[in-house]
Amino acid sequence: MLLKLDFSQPTPIYQQIRDQVVRGIAAGALKPGEKLPSVRALAEDAGVNAMTVSKAYQLLKQEGYLHTDRRRGAVICSRAGGAVPQRETVEALGLALSELRLDGVSLEQALALCRSLYENGGTQGGDGV
Amino acid sequence: MIGRVILWLAVLWVPGLLWVQLANEAKWKKNIAVGVTMPLEGREDPVVQDLLRRYRTWVGRACGGSMAMGLVLALLPLSMGESLTLCMVWVDGMLAATALPFLHFNGRLRQEKQVRGWRRPAAAQERVVDLSALEGWGRELSPLHFLLPGLVSLAPVAGEWMAGAQVRGLVLLTFPLCVALFYCLYRWCFRRRAEVVDDNGARTQALTCLRLRYWQRTALCGAWLMGGMSLALWWGFYSPVAAGVVMAVLTVGAVAAMAAMELGLRRRQEELTADSGQGFYVDEDDKWLWGMFYYDPNDRKLVVNNRVGNNTTVNLARPAGKVLMGAVALLMAALPLLGLWLVEEERTPVCLTLTQTQLVAEHRGVVYAVERADIAGVELLAQRPEGMRRNVGTAMDTVLKGDWSAAAYKRMSVCLDPRQGPWLLITTQSGECYLLGDSAPGVAEALFQQLDGRT
Numbered sequence A: 001m002l003l004k005l006d007f008s009q010p011t012p013i014y015q016q017i018r019d020q021v022v023r024g025i026a027a028g029a030l031k032p033g034e035k036l037p038s039v040r041a042l043a044e045d046a047g048v049n050a051m052t053v054s055k056a057y058q059l060l061k062q063e064g065y066l067h068t069d070r071r072r073g074a075v076i077c078s079r080a081g082g083a084v085p086q087r088e089t090v091e092a093l094g095l096a097l098s099e100l101r102l103d104g105v106s107l108e109q110a111l112a113l114c115r116s117l118y119e120n121g122g123t124q125g126g127d128g129v
Numbered sequence B: 001m002i003g004r005v006i007l008w009l010a011v012l013w014v015p016g017l018l019w020v021q022l023a024n025e026a027k028w029k030k031n032i033a034v035g036v037t038m039p040l041e042g043r044e045d046p047v048v049q050d051l052l053r054r055y056r057t058w059v060g061r062a063c064g065g066s067m068a069m070g071l072v073l074a075l076l077p078l079s080m081g082e083s084l085t086l087c088m089v090w091v092d093g094m095l096a097a098t099a100l101p102f103l104h105f106n107g108r109l110r111q112e113k114q115v116r117g118w119r120r121p122a123a124a125q126e127r128v129v130d131l132s133a134l135e136g137w138g139r140e141l142s143p144l145h146f147l148l149p150g151l152v153s154l155a156p157v158a159g160e161w162m163a164g165a166q167v168r169g170l171v172l173l174t175f176p177l178c179v180a181l182f183y184c185l186y187r188w189c190f191r192r193r194a195e196v197v198d199d200n201g202a203r204t205q206a207l208t209c210l211r212l213r214y215w216q217r218t219a220l221c222g223a224w225l226m227g228g229m230s231l232a233l234w235w236g237f238y239s240p241v242a243a244g245v246v247m248a249v250l251t252v253g254a255v256a257a258m259a260a261m262e263l264g265l266r267r268r269q270e271e272l273t274a275d276s277g278q279g280f281y282v283d284e285d286d287k288w289l290w291g292m293f294y295y296d297p298n299d300r301k302l303v304v305n306n307r308v309g310n311n312t313t314v315n316l317a318r319p320a321g322k323v324l325m326g327a328v329a330l331l332m333a334a335l336p337l338l339g340l341w342l343v344e345e346e347r348t349p350v351c352l353t354l355t356q357t358q359l360v361a362e363h364r365g366v367v368y369a370v371e372r373a374d375i376a377g378v379e380l381l382a383q384r385p386e387g388m389r390r391n392v393g394t395a396m397d398t399v400l401k402g403d404w405s406a407a408a409y410k411r412m413s414v415c416l417d418p419r420q421g422p423w424l425l426i427t428t429q430s431g432e433c434y435l436l437g438d439s440a441p442g443v444a445e446a447l448f449q450q451l452d453g454r455t
Helices: A013-027 A039-046 A050-062 A087-102 A107-119 B002-012 B014-024 B046-074 B080-115 B121-125 B143-162 B166-172 B174-188 B201-236 B240-272 B319-333 B335-347 B443-454
Strands: A002-006 A066-069 A073-076 B126-130 B303-305 B312-314 B351-354 B358-363 B366-371 B375-381 B389-395 B400-405 B412-416 B423-428 B433-436
Touching: A002 A013, A013 A050, A039 A050, A039 B126, A050 A066, A050 A073, A087 A107, B002 B014, B002 B046, B002 B080, B014 B046, B014 B080, B014 B240, B046 B080, B080 B319, B080 B335, B143 B166, B143 B174, B143 B201, B166 B174, B166 B201, B166 B389, B174 B201, B201 B240, B312 B319, B319 B335, B351 B443, B358 B412, B358 B433, B366 B412, B366 B423, B366 B433, B375 B443, B423 B443
Parallel strands: B412 B433
Antiparallel strands: A002 B126, A066 A073, B303 B312, B351 B358, B358 B366, B375 B423, B389 B400, B400 B412, B423 B433
16 A cells, blocks of 8 residues: 655645554555554655654554554554544534535535545545555 | 786776676666566657667767777876876776766656656655565575685685794785675675565565575675685795686686676566566655665665665764765775876886985885995895795886895895896895885995995
8 A cells, every 4th residue: 555645745744644544544554453564664665764763653553543462563453432423523524514604615516525435444535545 | 018918807807897897787676677667558668768778879879888998098108106107097087987877767757657657656755565575585694604615715815824924924815805795795885675576575585685695695605705806816826827817717707707696686687577567556755865885764774685687885874874975975986096006106217315324215205224334235136036935025017116025035025126236135134025116226335345244
């Protein structure tokens, strides 16, 4: 799976890594049990501080997308969550829907967009991420 | 004369090698040619192909012209210092002349890319990482791989030190240090970064493994070259001509091997990415100034891999990168000064003087002073001793100086003008030996008479 880190975005790099890994899991590009590269290897490749990658991995671990194994390192895991979404997720979705509404997007269009994003793991196209 | 021939032979082939490498830049590897990334559509465009054809022509003219100019300069009847000055000016000029077509056509291709809408605006600040290709690149080389060439290069050092030739041992110690340097280059001057070209993970993995393998081969080739050179130089202390031939063969072989590896890797990169650039593809052109110099303030790494081939470069956005590149540029610009220094060495006469207490030979800051009270014997030699060999020092048409050996004298300090004999052979009470002379005629004879009268 490709990570595309955009340094011109205001979103911090650790957040971009976290978001793209979550999207990758949702899209099926990263499967439970799959090993992620070590913090050092990813930092070396991306040219960022190891602390940045470590922070992204910590966040993913806290959210239950990742667990660290002494032998295998960081491994993707399926989040043991119920059907009830987390409060932060609902708040973010609410904000995004409000913005769409203010942009003049109809409910039908918003639902179609949500369906498309849901089915494609958070991306509109099939661009791999 | 021989020095001048060796000097020009050592550099005259460089434009040929540059031509091979620069002409190869016109072939598409990883969607890049002449430092510009393009989609498959752009690569097949007739205007782009015409630009690449013209680039190759201009590279051929620049390299051919440089070589012809070098051949003419090599034939000029000049002294060694003058030849070296001219040669270094030629080297600088040749490097600039051969870089010009690359810079010009890189600009033209970028312009074409912009006009035709092949430039991805998001690419400037973007970095693409393939999560699946960051590990499993194959086996890394361990220090043990460098141990054997290291031991081979150490053997002559041990041999000379055991024979009591400390200076020669120190000279030969350069080679084991170079083996260690090749290990350090292998370990720390290669960025472990996946070679992402597009979203084809298998392609990325293959390109990454290839690159690491070729880098390993290059480092090992360098280490073994140093092992061979150490043995050859050791042999050279006893049989200079034969060892010189062996060293020349080793150098030519190593350059050929390195060039073959570079071109081999480029060919594989070309083959592996022949059909890339159809959907998503990585475009890092905005991070490469003129397609040559890496500048990315968002990248923390100092040493980065070149996009094509096997080389590495530095990130000019890092302060250390600026210092390193500046030092290299300064060094290249200062090359002719080396020749001017040699001209001064040639033109400064050797002076031999006798004071109340000392016999002093001097040449450009190098002073050999022998206490008169310490002199045990003086001889006036019309011929230089048989089998004189330099351990450390200078050997030019106008001056010999430094630490030398000869068949009859195990070790001696030399400072003389080889054109102007006879020379004074001084032996001290502590057993040290000096061979001294003056550039002016009659001085050595006059001093011999004064010293001989005393002894």
